[in-house]
Amino acid sequence: MFARVKQLAQEGVEILDLTAGEPDFSPPKCAEEAGIKAIQNGAGRYTPAAGILALRQAVADQLKREQGLEYTAKQILITNGAKIAITQALLVMVEAGDEVLVPTPCWTSYPEMVKLADGVPVIVPCGPDHLPIVAELEKARTGKTSAIMLNSPNNPTGVVYPESILREIGEWAVATGVRIISDEIYCSLTYGDAKHVSPLALVPELMETSVWIGGMSKAYAMTGWRMGFLAGPYDVVDRIGTVASQLTGSPNAISQLASLAALENAGEEREAMRKSFESRCNLVYEALQAMPLVDCPRPEGAFYAFIGVEKILGKTDPESGRAIHSGDDFVELLLEVDRVACIGGKAFGAPNCFRLSFATSEDILRESLRRIAARLNALK
Ligand SMILES: Cc1ncc(COP(=O)(O)O)c(C=O)c1O
The missing domain is CATH 3.90.1150.10 (Aspartate Aminotransferase, domain 1)
Known part of the structure; x- marks a missing residue:
């Protein structure tokens, strides 16, 4: 097409x-200015592979403020876009042959990312309202199921999963030992009465097993700046960081400073x-x-x-x-x-x-x- x-x-x-x-808007002015300043100040060098501490802290602060999720800066990984954050999470969390449930309709990349990690994507059809059905997830679960991809607000359906369903899925995941990769890249883009809630906030036990994914692409119109974020349990983030350090090295230095400015000043x-x-x-x-x-x-x-x-x-x-x-x-x-x-x-x-x-x-x-x-x- x-x-x-x-x-x-x-x-x-x-x-x-x-x-x-991707949004058709320009990035926030303060992000553009911070990017230009970073270039002029010679800040375009390697940073720590996990990202600069100030940005990791700013992401942790925003997660606490907006989603009620408590992470330390060390539990946040900065990546070159959410896409590589998800792939790196799968590389660490999925063993060869593990099955990963993918409620469908789904973003085209999920099944391919699972395959890249030597996992087996298991497509689980959603209901007619495009919401996952826990009974169907349970039916699809086998001894090899290690994780599930969740994405709310959802691409491609535009659906925001209600609290009740997220809670049900979260409790099921804790009870069965299935880990959630919660892709919340569209979390601040909700309309009308819809309210985004993270499953990790609803079922806090998930914070010990599962990961949250976010980034600058959609909410801040910064797709080409390639900034993604991952939050999770310290040991998992540490291992994903090790993979990141070999796979991509440090995230884009200029974009990190631009993103920091946006997180701090571009709310309006x-x-x-x-x-x-x-x-x-x-x-x-x-x-x-x-x-x-x-x-x-x-x-x-x-x-x-x-x-x-x-x-x-x-x-x-x-x-x-x-x-x-x-x-x-x-x-x-x-x-x-x-x-x-x-x-x-x-x-x-x-x-x-x-x-x-x-x-x-x-x-x-x-x-x-x-x-x-x-x-x-x-x-x-
Ligand atoms: C559901 C979903 N997750 C992740 C991404 C990737 O975002 P990024 O630009 O940060 O790699 C996209 C981009 O289309 C998306 O739709």
Whole structure:
């Protein structure tokens, strides 16, 4: 899909692009200024592999303030993006042949990361509301199950797991010895009444076995700055730090100082970006509600709507003659005929859905949704 969108753009075709997995905002001013100052002050040298202490402390402080999670600075690891933090955690926490439960729909990278760590990803389908079901997790658990990937707010579904489910999963994990890798990279991006809670805060025993993942990419619009964070029990963090020191060495020195400035001073800018996302989220949801041929739970977090297309399976587009047998077919039709780009659900383990990112302007969203509605109405 990315290759086709790029090719069309190179041919001069104007595409309304709703595929973005990153905010369309600029990073906070104070982060940019701190980055420039760091370069000018010659701060671009290696730092400790676990990150500079001031940033580790700032992450610990924010975790305590915003999530009620108590970690010391030494229990925090700074990494070059959340992606490598998750992979390094899996490399340490998973032995060859261990099974890792992956509630699905899921972020495309999880199963591949588990395989990189010589583990076996076990796909566990969520319910129709895209929430994990503990009975299904238990059914999938074997003697080889060592961990579970949790991601709330969720990519691709935009769902925020309610406290009751997180508590239930957390208690099940403690009782069964399954460790949680809790990817909370979208934790500050929630909308309406939805509130993010960490399972580690709800079931504190998890702090002894499980890890928390966060970072600067999504909430601070700093994707390319590559800053991720990991928190966990001291011995686990220490071992992950040893892997990090061989795999990536020190995290980006300039980005660490920029991130420190953002964590300390960019609360208002972060909130302004969240509010913009919230307004786009409402716009998208209202438009989708007026489309009876698709189903979409109200997105409550991250910046994605995950849209079910069961009702149009078997229909045909009269203009192009294309038949729809999956979310990917519909996405292809939208791209080729309407010049709107989304991502088909197959990549997320949900072939009858597609993902729409609202990390773009309200004008582009309005026009895209108008075209999507018109295409749905045209299907026979
Ligand atoms: C659920 C989830 N986790 C982690 C990441 C990785 O973030 P980073 O840019 O910090 O590597 C992404 C990025 O798309 C994501 O969607």
